[in-house]
Amino acid sequence: MIVGRFPPLVRTIKIALKDRAAVQKDRIISSFLIDLFLISESNPSAGFLPTFGPTWMFLYGSPREYTINTDQDSLSQGMGEAVCYKGRILMAIECHPVTAENTPSMNIQKETGIQFPEANIFPMKRTFVLFGCIYDVSMIDKSFGSSTISFELSIGPSGYLNAQQLASAIHNPVSSLTRAYPRISIDNNKDYFRLPIDLQKPILLTKYIFHDYIYRMTISNRLKHVSEYLYKQVREFESKINSKVSNEILIEEYRKIENYIHTLPCGCVEEIKDGDTLGSTPMVHPTLYELLNSSSPTIKMNQLDIKRHKKLLHNIQSIRTWISKEVDFDESKRYEIVKDLNKMARAFRQMATDAQPSLPDIFLWMICDSKRVAYARFQPEDLFFNLCRGEKGLNSGRVQTIFLKTPRSTDKPLSKSTNARVQIYLWLGIEEYEPLIFKQLPAGFDMPPLPLNPQMKFIRYNG
Structure with a gap:
């Protein structure tokens, strides 16, 4: 434990985990920043001093394989996007005001022998299933030469293979790694190639057991869906302005946005209308206001979780008050309304950021002859599946088109290479929802029996 005081005007706290060396310079394993604005609030109505945890923070950095070469060490120092899960630490932050009298005597202190928190402060553990299908x-x-290509999908320590495991996976197949494919040219193009997976789509599967912090992802996804909906409505509102429609039509569109802000529904009503219920019993879930105001004895939230809910309620109430004010639809002021509405949508997106993670980030690696060459990184809440439409991740159960990146620190030039373009379906959810994985896949696939066999390497496309 470290005891100290925050310098004035500080915005972030940097946490660095180092590998202590007796002779050489200590090597940083991982580092991350905590935004004080996310763990505190200055508004007197919902204000609180910096508060955090106790909760698990996930560590990321350079590839796990130890090398004498330190070229990628800067990724562990925050200079560029980290490309690998390195571990986790349990941490908490408390802040107490100090008086003018004892401020000069305050020095940074280290305390040891701190007891590990009791297990009952953590939520129960669940098994999370991560599934991917490469289209x-x-x-x-x-x-990348003429080497064979495979893909690896991992979440935290689950699914990640070290160099020895990658080499032996040829004889001992692993569910988180596709088989190796030869590359073929694209219409005689000498610069770019593709994989021959037209009818047999490679699949990846891994499972991860961790504490049930789903309620954090639930709130973040609700806020992201609100932001996406508002951006869509604002675009429609702006297009009507460009079409020179009457004030009456603009007022009607504005009132739709205002009504949505005052209710913030889960979105399941539209899903029921579309008939997209995935075979489950149709139901409408609580609004965002009801969700933030509710409390359940089975959900174990720490102090920041509770205070964040109050902070969000206060911020949303401020937005409700703002949008309810009288608006001038004069032609000279219409685009000012659009600017304000976009600010509101952006505010909801910013509120979706949670300083306390629910699950580790997800990594997709392209591997050439047992060597990692390019990757993509995903936020778990964006892929998380839930029966409630508003609590489902924005990209859950969707085919995404991504361009893989090569690991690069900020002091290195950008690579001109596109590496590879991948179309992939990703699904993350609790084990109980595993039967719903294939119900979200586009039509045309032979559905394999459940539960999934780890030895299954592809599904056949008959579309």
Whole structure:
């Protein structure tokens, strides 16, 4: 434990985990920043001093394999996007005001022998299933040579293979790694290649057991859906302005946005209308206001979780008050309304950021002859599946098109290579919802029996 005081005007706290060396310079394993604005509130109505945890923080950095070469060490120092899960630490932050009298005597102190928190402060553990189906891999850069290509999908320590495991996976298949594919040219193009997976789509599967912090992802996804909906409505509102429609039509559109802000529904009503209920019993879930105001004895929240709910309620109430004010639809002021509405949508998106993570980030690696060459990183809440439409991740159960990146620190130039273009379906959810994985897949696939067999490497497409 470290006891100290915050310098004035500080915005972030940096946490660094170091590998202590007796002779050489200590090597940083991982580092991350905590935004004080996310763990405190200055508004007197819902204000609180910096508060955090106790909760688990996940560590990321350079690849796990130890090398004498330190070229990628800067990724562990926050200079560029970290490309690998390195571990987790349990931490908490408390802040207490100090008086003018004892301020000069305050020094940074270290205390040892701190007891580990009791297990009952943590939520129960659940098994999370991460599934991926690769639809297409193209635009593979020629710089990767004629080596065979495979893909690895991991969440935290689950699914990640070290160098020895990658080499032995040829004889001992692993569910988180596809089989190796040869590359073929794209219409005689000498610069780019693709994988021959037209009818047999590679699948990846891994499971991860961790504490049930789903309620954090639930709130974040609700706020992200609100932001997405508002951006869509604002675009429609702006298009009507450009079409020179009457004030009456603009007022009607504005009132729709205002009504939505005052209710903030879960979105399941639209899902029921569309008939997209995935075979489950149709139901409408609580609004965002009801969700933030509710409390359940089975959900074990720490102090920051509770205070964050109050902070969100206060901020949303401020937005409700703002949008209810009288608006001038004069032609000269219409685009000012659009600017204000966009600010409101952006505010909801910013509120979705939670300083306390629920699950580790997800990594997809492209591997050439047992060597990691390019990757993509995903936020778990964006892929998380839930029966409630508003609590489902924005990209859950969708086919995404992504361009893989090469690990790069900020002091290195950008690579001109596109690496590869991947179309992939990703699904993350609790084990109880595993039967619903294939119900979200596009039509045309032979559905394998459940539960999934880890030895299954592909599903056949008959579309």
